Amino acid sequence: MSEIGVLIAAAGRGKRMEKNINKQFLNLMGKPVLYHTIKTFLDWPRDFELNIVLHPEEIEYFKNNIMPLFLDYRIEFNLIAGGKSRKESVNNGLKNFSDKVNYVIIHDGARPMLKKELIEKTYRAVKKYDAVSCGIKVKDTIKIVENSFSKKTLARNSLRAIQTPQAFKLDLIKKAHKNYKKDKALDDASLVEELGEKVYIVAGDYNNFKITTPEDLKPAEIILKEQSNV
Incomplete structure (x- = not known):
């Protein structure tokens, strides 16, 4: 067993997509969005435990439509039912790693x-x-606005747009989830910050954006095609 656990949060409904299907199951280059996410981790040359958190009503859909796409990979998919919020869903996934992680x-x-x-x-x-x-790094000038009037301009050099992946000592992120009593949180790193702990920021990737609206699918396809040709 590996000391590494990978948790893929895929229980969100994505209402801004204006689709009847979960955004993570939408077609992207002939495969579901979630397929591409999982495949990148499976192609990463390290051993790890894999927990995928799904909406309870979509676990069977995942088993029938996505798992068959990974028959060539020798890894166990631990499918876990998500909760009412992303925080609750991630917490469910954290609880299901083995003691080796x-x-x-x-x-x-x-x-x-x-x-x-x-x-x-x-x-x-x-x-x-x-x-x-x-x-x-944030490219645009960011202002704090109140009642449609600019109140303050923030120093761009100190701002970062946060992405995933985020990584933690397992006992630390479990403690952070237990400590945070509200249902919703901005991200998992913010829970660690609530403990008074520091979160190190590594340089992300501008192409690593989150598919949120229908307009995101076209640039995502272009990026994936370019990455597959590298």
């Missing part, structure tokens, strides 16, 4: 343009810093 990498199922190099960079960093998130 020391570090967990958490990634959004709807970020299929992830590269193996970013997974590796995140894993190497968490072994040194215990809590890690990916982040990209």
